[in-house]
Amino acid sequence: MQQILPFFFIFISIIAIANIVSPLLQKAEISSVFVPLPETSKITPQPETPRSQIPQPSRASRYSLKCPSPKNLIPESKPSFSVDTYIVSGPKEGEVITETTKVVFEFSAKTSPETKEAISFETKILGFDEDWIETFSKKRYITLPSGPKEYTFLVRAKIKSKNIIDQTPAKRNFKINVSPYFEKIKISNVRIPSKTSPSLITLQVQFRGKEKINITGWKIKGKRGSFSIPEGIGFWQPYFNPAATENIFVKSGDRVYISNGKNPLGYNRNFRINKCIGYLSNFYDLPIRLPQNCPKPTKEEISNLSECCQRFIQRLRICEIPDYSNSIDIMFDPECISYLNNHFNYQKCFFYHSKDEDFLGNEWHIYINHNIITQTGCDTLYLLDQNGLFVDKYNYGYTHCRI
Numbered sequence: 001m002q003q004i005l006p007f008f009f010i011f012i013s014i015i016a017i018a019n020i021v022s023p024l025l026q027k028a029e030i031s032s033v034f035v036p037l038p039e040t041s042k043i044t045p046q047p048e049t050p051r052s053q054i055p056q057p058s059r060a061s062r063y064s065l066k067c068p069s070p071k072n073l074i075p076e077s078k079p080s081f082s083v084d085t086y087i088v089s090g091p092k093e094g095e096v097i098t099e100t101t102k103v104v105f106e107f108s109a110k111t112s113p114e115t116k117e118a119i120s121f122e123t124k125i126l127g128f129d130e131d132w133i134e135t136f137s138k139k140r141y142i143t144l145p146s147g148p149k150e151y152t153f154l155v156r157a158k159i160k161s162k163n164i165i166d167q168t169p170a171k172r173n174f175k176i177n178v179s180p181y182f183e184k185i186k187i188s189n190v191r192i193p194s195k196t197s198p199s200l201i202t203l204q205v206q207f208r209g210k211e212k213i214n215i216t217g218w219k220i221k222g223k224r225g226s227f228s229i230p231e232g233i234g235f236w237q238p239y240f241n242p243a244a245t246e247n248i249f250v251k252s253g254d255r256v257y258i259s260n261g262k263n264p265l266g267y268n269r270n271f272r273i274n275k276c277i278g279y280l281s282n283f284y285d286l287p288i289r290l291p292q293n294c295p296k297p298t299k300e301e302i303s304n305l306s307e308c309c310q311r312f313i314q315r316l317r318i319c320e321i322p323d324y325s326n327s328i329d330i331m332f333d334p335e336c337i338s339y340l341n342n343h344f345n346y347q348k349c350f351f352y353h354s355k356d357e358d359f360l361g362n363e364w365h366i367y368i369n370h371n372i373i374t375q376t377g378c379d380t381l382y383l384l385d386q387n388g389l390f391v392d393k394y395n396y397g398y399t400h401c402r403i
Contacts (some may be wrong), residue, residue, distance in 0.1 A: 024369065081110045085121070085157040085166045088138075091174035098177050099390050101144045108138055109157030109168065117161050126152040134158070146182035148284055148389065150175045179389035185250070187220075187383055187394035192373055198261030198287050199373040201381070205254040216247040217386040223381045224372045229258070232270035233362055234275060235354070238347040247268075248364055256364045261287025263367035273361035276349035278319030287366045292321035295353055309336030321345055333351070 089103035091097060098349050123130040123140050128151060133140075144151065154168035184207040186236055190198035193300075203222065205213070218229045231245035245268065250256060263269055264284040271277075279290040296318060302310050308329045316322055322340045324330035330337065342348050378397025385391050 015398065017166065018085070027121055045257055081111070081113070081115075081121070081162065081164060083109055083157045083159060083164055083166050084168075085109050085155055085170045087153075087155065089172045090172060093172055096175045099393065101146055101176055101178055101182060103142050103144065103174070103176075104139060105142070105153055105155065105172070106139045107155045107167070110344040111159070113198045115162075116127055117159050120158045120160065120272055122156050122158055122165075124154045126154065126231060127384075132156075135219050144176050146178055146184075147180040148175070148177045150351045177389065179286070179385040179387070179391045181385055181391050182389075183207075183333065183392070185213065185383065186277070186392045187256075190373060190381065190396040191393055192396070193260070194375075198259050200288070200372050201258040201310075201373070203209060203250075203256035203258070203383070205251050205252055205365070207257075209252065212249040212251050214247045214249050214386075219384045219388070220258070220372070220381055222372050222374070224379075225370070227372060229256075230270060232272060232366065232370075234272050234360070236274065238350045249271075250364065252361075254364065255360045256286045256366060258366045259287045260368050260373075263287070267369075270364065270366040273363045273365065274350075274359050275356070275361065276346050276355060276359075277361070279321060279344075279346035279349060281319060282321045286365075287367070290320045290365075291361065291363065292317075293361075296350060301304045302339070303337060305336055306333055309333055309339070310368055311338065312336070313340075316344065357363050 001397040013217060047301055053322040072162075086108050088106040088108055091103055094340060096279035097103065105123070107121060109121070111117075111119070119134070119135050121130075121138070122134050124132045125142065125144075127149065133261065140155075153172045153174070155167040155171075158165045186204050186206065187201065188202070188246075189200075189202040203215075215229050216231050219226050220229070221227075229248065232248045233243045234246055235243065237243045239295055248270075264286060265271075267278075273291055275293055278290050278294045280286070281290050281292070296316075297313065299310075304315055305313075312322070312324065312327065312330055322344050324337065326338065330340075343352070371385075372381075373398070374398075378395065381394045381396070383391040383393065
């Protein structure tokens, strides 16, 4: 019995394995169906060719790959095209421009290879232009604002037909270093001194708007030296002079007269004219002529005076202080004398008209204690502001000096 048991267990194991393998074999039979070939497609046995008669490939062809021609895979490349931009002339790199706000840049372009296509340019000034400005010209004329400021000029060439633009624009850094008041105040005239008249420099204020500019401390210089514009008296008081001085402010339309003649009113008594200032000409011989625009009464204002007095008043010159010492008719007319004394002099004119809106005039009269105008040859006068920045210049002398 003990000898039979081992064989029994082996038999049971064989049966278990058969139960597992049988389903797998059935699936394999389903997936591999045998399809018989038709009679015509049966392969006819061929006689075996001797190995010596089989052509053998060469050693080179055995290791070489049969690849299609490169022309069939990589398209033929076109030659590359480029454009470069150059600045031909204009302010140099880092240049400081001190006497103008106008600059001119000239530029060009070079292509590789050369082309006959139209080339345009785009320019831009950083700090001035908002965007690129296109042009077919090879120059750009620019007028920049007055006042010190740094700028960068950029230019790039462009070929629209090829949709190509220079990606690295040519550039130039420069600085405008003129006064903020450049071209607002000019030296309009220079009178060369002579035996009968002193020198005279005229400044003309010309700009739009209601701005007032303080010119005290400004400097005018030439070959013979320089001087600074002093303070002045805005209201020339009839009873208290010299009055306190103040900075000289000018507005559009004003003129400033500067002379080296002696001021009979006293040292540092520079003043602004007013509608009554002409009366001072009756007492002083001023190097700078005073305007004669004193107010004169109307016929209605003197209609209550005697007919003789009215005729006397009408014959008076403007800003003339009446002298009635030789007129008997006036000397015995107290009402006429009272009117003459209370209207025809600087004190009374100031009293009646100093509150008028148009009382102050548009001229400043300034006297300096030395002459910087040369009498022979030629020279250039420079007008500089409080910070020493260029405002204007004036060439005078011989004709060839005038630029």
